[in-house]
Amino acid sequence: MKARVYVTLKNGVLDPQGEAVRHALGSLGFEGVTGVRQGKVMxxxxxxxxxxxxxxxxxxxxxxxxxxxxxxxxxxxxxxA
Known part of the structure; x- marks a missing residue:
């Protein structure tokens, strides 16, 4: 059997990686992105x-x-399975 686990920061917890991604997307010309939350999948x-x-x-x-x-x-x- 297989399971997938998604782990994300709780709302209100500072996400510096997400903010870095949002900034990088803006630098690449994707100006409409106002927020990014980063997580992990296992x-x-x-x-x-x-x-x-x-x-x-x-x-x-x-x-x-x-x-x-x-x-x-x-x-x-x-x-x-």
Whole structure:
């Protein structure tokens, strides 16, 4: 089974990388971009066969390692086999 985890900064948390990307896009002529929030995506290959159990395990992984839950939110997508 495969799972995809999206990790993004919580609203209100300063995102210097996103601001650097927004500035660079402006420098390249893309003037209409008023904000950029940067995040990360992780794809996991799991041995689980039950989607609910897999999602519960991935949530534990996020809480313990994959996301800094003080400043980041995460979203889990179970992709199947």
């Amino acid at each position: 794809d996991l290959d799991l041995e689980a066969s039950d989607a609910a159990a897999a999602e519960a395990d991935v949530a534990k992984m996020c809480e313990k390692l994959l996301a800094n839950t003080v400043i980041e939110d995460y979203r889990i997508e179970i992709l199947g």
